[in-house]
Amino acid sequence: MSAKQIRIADVIKHFESWCPQSIAYDWDNVGLQVGTLDGEVTGVMTTLDVTEAVVDEAIRSNTNLIIAHHPLLFAPPRKLDTDTPKGRIIQKLLKHDVTVYAAHTNLDLIEGGVNDMLADALELNQKRVFLPEGKQTYKKLIVFVPKTHEQEVKDALHAGGAGNIGNYEKVSFVSGGSGYFQPNADAQPFIGQAGEIEKVDEVRMEVLVPSENVNQAVTAMVKAHPYEEVAYDIYPVEQTGKVYGLGRIGKLPVPMTLQELAELVKERYDVQHVRFIGDASATVETVAVLGGSGRDYINQALQQADVYITGDLTFHETQDAMEAGLNLIDPGHYAEKIMKQKVADYLQAEFLEVPIFTSQVNTDPFRGI
Template sequence: MTDKRLRIADVVTHFESWCPPSLAYKWDNVGLQVGELHQKVTGVLTTLDVTEAVVDEAIQLGANLIIAHHPLLFAAPKKLDTTAPKGRVVKKLMQHNITVYAAHTNLDIVEGGVNDLMADALDLKEVRVFLPEGHDTYKKVVVFVPATHEQIVKDALHTNGAGNIGNYEKVSFVSQGNSYFQPNAEAQPFIGEAGKLEKVEEVRIEVLVPSKHVNQAVKAMVAAHPYEEVAYDIFADEKKGKPFGLGRVGELPAPTTLKDLAALVKQRYNVPHVRFAGDASATVETVAILGGSGRDYVDQALQQADVYITGDLTFHETQDAVEAGLQLIDPGHYAEQIMKKKVADYVQTAFSDVAVHVSETDTNPFQSI
């Protein structure tokens, strides 16, 4: 997309068409953190965390939008002391008109997000959701179109999330009929004349759309439709879509040892160190993954996998898990940095004229000796 008037809001709208805030947990704080959405985009920087060093990087690059995984303002601050670390960051952001947007648990949950990226990095097969929260819901969108514009409108719907059912894409039902209408004196009709009853051969297009994509699909459909007043309906549908939730479970391409898998995790996640617990020579094949802090879900991992990969494991929980027969690998919370390139690529593909950067600032607070 090329537009000299491109706003931050346009980038955010596109991003949310893939990663809607509605997927986030209620306790989470996602979306706009600092700044405003209506200024022109000068550049985008993707990062795991927003630190003062990351803000300095954005300033140097000329980027006025930072898209982060971890919210800068996780809980509502009671005060904002601009001499304190977080206050300094907010002050610098505002001084340089930089907007910060966060996608946290919604980016963890969404298909293609953090946990899928972590699973893909290990080439896992038969991947499924580790902690299901629910299923995608659908709406049925019905629109009436002159027969000459059937394919144009269907293409607009299909490229904006409509018509995908399981392993099938571009699914629609089309029926033919006649439409009758009479434009009034204020109308500017694509077909017909004011004050004259018209009969037009039209088609009725029906498509299923995931609820999270309905607004996007309808907007694209209306834009592609030739009429100034578009006749369409949206109906609820009982069909269940794919399950969604935190974490992923999948199978390794071939069984391996816990120690070898730990080494692979360190390499593929590009982290300075990993910890592992259990029998180093134990054979593992089924892997549960939860990016970030997953220590609260050890019991669920024990029921579903041979080995659990997650961050922030504590001593006693790890000890109990190993005694129960679960192998564990802790690559640290910083393994979630895997999201930076994916988010940058997603934005860059849509907005080719915008400079999109992957942050090179290391925000990992831990060092190893």
């Protein structure tokens, strides 16, 4: 498949098979922000934020899809004044046909998302979700397919997000049998004649589908299926998948001092400055990490970890945490930029011929001296 044949919607469909909009918090604004998904993709750029400099970077590189972590439009605008910074950004995006798509809390919550990226950068083991929000749910999809098209339909289902269970991919069960049908006078059958009973060697194909992927799996399956009318069933199942939620807790490969961990955080997260609270010589091993602003969860971290790594800590709550004996490390909100390369890598593995790169613009508003 060439880059010209790949549409923006194809890229987003693949991305959402990993990071569905459905698990984002209700107050969040994720998904399409500006532009259209109905167009051929010329390039994809990943970024933490959408600033005017980021948009200029996309335009220079002939990129028409920006995937951001922080939504450009977090709250509905009351007006679009193109003399304001945000108005200028939207005007420029529309003028140059650049689409902006945001994955915010869904990318925070999902397995392999921002919080896993931050935990993995520190090589935490025995990792678990810090603040569980729920479990992935599944549906059972059963479809009857002529034996001659078994592989095509199976491939389409897997491409549509079906058949992934835990650490296993492309899982299905297939059994053989005979299908019987009689086309009526208005039918245009792939096999058989109007008014005559037809017997066909068929297979019954069963796959589990994450609930959020059911529609796209069915669409892909119907498109690949040769029959005019596709016989399939969808059932709810009690089986649930992995837990998703905010933050991660795990153990360092070896215990170290708080100061040593703070230095490691600065290096691994590639940030200019790190603040820490606590005894610099204290030994820490169990770590809680939450990307972005996690100051609302200091008490929960105090109960579960030796040290809590999160951004946007304020003076008084940090002082209270210090009095309670919790060690804190604040790498700033900009540490979430770790998502740029990981998301780009995920997309590039699927769309080899599409130019996909990370924004090189530093969108951190803070500067140090």
